[in-house]
Amino acid sequence: MAEFRIKTNDRKYEGLGDNEKEWKGPFCFIQGADPQYGMMDDMANKTPITWKAEIELTRKAVAAINKMKPKPKFFVVCGDLVHAFPGDAQKEEQEADFLREFAKVDPSIPLVCVCGNHDVGNTPTRKSIQHFRNKFGDDYFGFWAGGVRCLVLNSQLYEDASMVEELKKEQDVWLDAELDAAKSSGCKHLVLFQHIPWFLNTPDEENEYFNIDQDIRMPMLDKFLAAGVSTIFCGHYHRNAGGSYKGMEEVVTSAMGCTLSENTSVLEIGDTPSGLRVVKVHEKSISHQYYGMDDIPATIDLGQDIL
Ligand SMILES: [Fe+2]
Numbered sequence: 137m138a139e140f141r142i143k144t145n146d147r148k149y150e151g152l153g154d155n156e157k158e159w160k161g162p163f164c165f166i167q168g169a170d171p172q173y174g175m176m177d178d179m180a181n182k183t184p185i186t187w188k189a190e191i192e193l194t195r196k197a198v199a200a201i202n203k204m205k206p207k208p209k210f211f212v213v214c215g216d217l218v219h220a221f222p223g224d225a226q227k228e229e230q231e232a233d234f235l236r237e238f239a240k241v242d243p244s245i246p247l248v249c250v251c252g253n254h255d256v257g258n259t260p261t262r263k264s265i266q267h268f269r270n271k272f273g274d275d276y277f278g279f280w281a282g283g284v285r286c287l288v289l290n291s292q293l294y295e296d297a298s299m300v301e302e303l304k305k306e307q308d309v310w311l312d313a314e315l316d317a318a319k320s321s322g323c324k325h326l327v328l329f330q331h332i333p334w335f336l337n338t339p340d341e342e343n344e345y346f347n348i349d350q351d352i353r354m355p356m357l358d359k360f361l362a363a364g365v366s367t368i369f370c371g372h373y374h375r376n377a378g379g380s381y382k383g384m385e386e387v388v389t390s391a392m393g394c395t396l397s398e399n400t401s402v403l404e405i406g407d408t409p410s411g412l413r414v415v416k417v418h419e420k421s422i423s424h425q426y427y428g429m430d431d432i433p434a435t436i437d438l439g440q441d442i443l
Contacts (some may be wrong), residue, residue: 285318324417
């Protein structure tokens with residue numbers, strides 16, 4: 137079994153090298169979110185909580201990704217790797233199982249781990265963020281993939297940075313520099329990955345648990361738009377959703393683990409299949425489709441650019 141390798145250091149992702157700055161033609165990558173080991177049993181009020189079902193779903197995902205043609209350029213998991221919060225009794229055990237299962241991804245398909253609220257806590261602390269960095273790598277960083285500039289954000293710092301104001305400032309300074317650098321970088325697309333969506337369906341929707349508050353949301357969306365961000369990929373909602381802001385797309389991807397009911401007036405386990413999203417990147421366009429774990433295609437037709 138391949139050993140899980142920490143992929144980031146000093147905000148540099150080591151899975152994809154500098155030779156990825158050049159556009160060499162269309163490619164695909166995989167986006168998943170919320171494998172969240174332990175949520176299914178918790179939602180079903182089972183005790184003790186196990187996560188056998190989530191492990192089975194991961195195994196289906198990894199088997200499909202490893203045999204996919206063409207080979208995905210990378211596999212990004214947009215947060216809530218496990219269900220236990222920092223300090224919870226089952227945190228270490230769930231993370232050990234996550235690391236063991238995700239280490240089975242073909243080592244030539246780099247794995248990108250994004251932090252979610254369950255990973256660093258709803259009110260993150262220096263300790264909880266350091267724990268994530270030690271286990272999974274940096275909580276925010278950038279990388280190149282086939283001519284596309286990708287930035288990974290710690291969205292929890294926009295949700296509640298009350299215990300880590302300094303760390304939020306550090307991310308903001310880093311992000312401003314990255315967005316500025318991207319403008320003149322010659323990248324074909326500038327893409328963001330994060331856990332909590334800025335909005336679920338429309339940019340001006342009311343504040344709620346699953347989105348980021350409007351007073352932070354709108355200036356950030358304007359900043360991303362000005363920097364030329366084309367697509368923002370998120371998770372957290374455990375349902376598929378998304379929308380656009382002045383032509384900039386935001387994609388909300390359902391869970392690799394426990395999905396939630398489409399009836400948003402109740403918080404209960406959903407009928408839609410756990411799955412992941414296949415993203416096709418062309419020179420001028422990015423398109424994507426969500427597949428349930430049993431329906432992931434073995435061959436991806438990259439198709440034509442949409443002009
Ligand atoms: Fe989640």
